[in-house]
Amino acid sequence: MSSETSAPQPTCERLDRAHIDARLSGCACLPSLSSIDSALRELLGADQRYTSQIAEIIRRDPSLTARLLRLVNSVYYGMTKPVRNIEEAVFYLGVRQIRQLAMVTPIIEDFQRLAEGRKFPWRQFWRHCIAVALMTREITDLLQSQDDEIDYVAGLIHDVGKIVMASAFPDHFTEIYHNRAEMTGDLLEREREVLGVDHAELGAMYLRRQRLPEIFVEIVQNHHVPQQARVQRTITAAVHVADLLVRHTKIGDSGNKTEVVFDSWMESPGWKILFTRQTDAEKSITRASLNRSLARIPAILESLV
Numbered sequence: 001m002s003s004e005t006s007a008p009q010p011t012c013e014r015l016d017r018a019h020i021d022a023r024l025s026g027c028a029c030l031p032s033l034s035s036i037d038s039a040l041r042e043l044l045g046a047d048q049r050y051t052s053q054i055a056e057i058i059r060r061d062p063s064l065t066a067r068l069l070r071l072v073n074s075v076y077y078g079m080t081k082p083v084r085n086i087e088e089a090v091f092y093l094g095v096r097q098i099r100q101l102a103m104v105t106p107i108i109e110d111f112q113r114l115a116e117g118r119k120f121p122w123r124q125f126w127r128h129c130i131a132v133a134l135m136t137r138e139i140t141d142l143l144q145s146q147d148d149e150i151d152y153v154a155g156l157i158h159d160v161g162k163i164v165m166a167s168a169f170p171d172h173f174t175e176i177y178h179n180r181a182e183m184t185g186d187l188l189e190r191e192r193e194v195l196g197v198d199h200a201e202l203g204a205m206y207l208r209r210q211r212l213p214e215i216f217v218e219i220v221q222n223h224h225v226p227q228q229a230r231v232q233r234t235i236t237a238a239v240h241v242a243d244l245l246v247r248h249t250k251i252g253d254s255g256n257k258t259e260v261v262f263d264s265w266m267e268s269p270g271w272k273i274l275f276t277r278q279t280d281a282e283k284s285i286t287r288a289s290l291n292r293s294l295a296r297i298p299a300i301l302e303s304l305v
Contacts, residue, residue: 010175010193010194011175012171012172012175012194012195014193014194014195014196015169015172015195015196016196017196017197019196020169020195020196020197020202020205021205021209023168023169024164024168024202024205024206024209025209026168027114027164027167027168027206028113028114028167029210030107030110030111030114030160030210051087051090051091052087054090054098055086055087055090058086058090058098058102059086061105063105063109064101064102064105065086067101067104067105067303067304068086068089068090068093068098068101069083069084069086069089070302070303070304071093071097071101071300071303071304072088072089072092072093073303074299074300074302074303099149100133100137100149100152101304103149103152103153103156104130104133104156104304107153107156107157108126108129108130108305111126111129111160111163112126114163114164114166114167115163115166115167118166118167118170118173118174119174119178120166120173120177120255121253123305124252124253125159125162125252125253125254125255126252126305127251127252127253127301127305128159128246128247128251128252128253128254129155129156129157129158129159129252130156130252130300130301130304130305131242131246131251131252131297131301132155132156132158132159132239132242132243132246133152133153133154133155133156133242134152134155134293134297134300135155135241135242135245135246135290135293135294135297136151136152136154136155136235136238136239136242137151137152137155138242138289138290138293139238139241139242139274139290140234140235140238142286142289142290143234143238143274150215150216150232150235151235151238151239153216154215154216154219154220154223154232154235154236154239155238155239155242157203157207157216157220158203158219158220158223158239158243159199159203159254159255160203160206160207160220161198161199161200161201161202161203161204161206161220162199162203162254162255164199164202164203164206165191165195165199165202169195172194172195175194176190176191176194176195177255186258187255187256187257187258188200188224200220200221200222200223200224201221203220203221204217204218204220204221207220214231215231215232215235218230218231218232218236219232219235219236219239222236223236223239223240223243224240225269226239226240226269226270226273227269227273233273234273234274236270237269237270237271237273237274238270238274239270240268240269240270241265241268241270241271241274244260244264244265244268244270245265245290245294246294246297247260248260248261248262248264248265249294251294251297251298251301252301266283266287
């Protein structure tokens with residue numbers, strides 16, 4: 001292979017795990033991951049939900065209030081008359097959407113602080129993360145409706161390793177992602193070659209150090225190889241497929257420039273874990289449902305990021 005087509009040789013020193021782990025000790029924590037608006041979550045999980053109480057909690061967070069009103073007035077909800085009242089917005093959106101919105105707001109704001117000053121199309125990256133969260137929920141709902149938000153949060157934080165890399169290893173991050181248009185080959189291999197670990201492993205190391213539940217550590221670590229998940233294989237597979245769908249549709253920008261060919265996700269490990277027993281007719285229904293969900297996402301994202 002000629003030097004013109006070969007991947008550039010790393011200029012940064014490749015680090016061992018001990019050095020990487022030590023560097024992570026100085027990486028800022030994400031408080032939203034361990035306490036995702038606990039007052040609101042507790043209220044929304046109660047048997048009796050009072051719109052006025054929910055609205056009062058939302059009012060304490062101007063950022064959440066603004067996102068809520070933008071979302072309810074977005075094209076997706078097709079409101080003929082603008083909604084300006086928080087109680088009315090809560091009524092239209094419903095408990096699940098409010099709970100998910102409450103998670104997006106602090107997590108994305110924490111992500112932004114962690115990656116502050118690092119050159120990268122971060123707004124498009126947040127859009128990718130939110131889109132994967134939304135699609136993960138759509139996929140799990142096709143199998144069995146979820147009562148909690150594990151799948152949604154897992155989709156939202158699946159690429160946290162890239163943010164941690166930008167924060168704790170800025171030179172390595174720049175070398176890996178600066179010339180993304182010229183990037184060839186597998187991104188994870190390139191990350192391992194330059195840094196010593198890929199973003200999935202780095203994200204898992206970071207979340208474990210932050211004492212997050214092991215369920216999130218496993219999903220983040222294996223979202224590219226869901227067949228290796230031991231406990232949460234279904235949700236890990238859902239995140240895997242959601243990531244492929246969102247990347248194919250080019251919603252946002254994950255930083256991975258490897259093209260996802262149409263329908264290639266149906267041969268992916270995640271798809272086989274989730275849908276291998278479906279008949280051809282059931283697969284067609286699944287594909288149609290996922291396509292409808294993908295088509296709705298851009299309007300939702302416009303109101304959030």
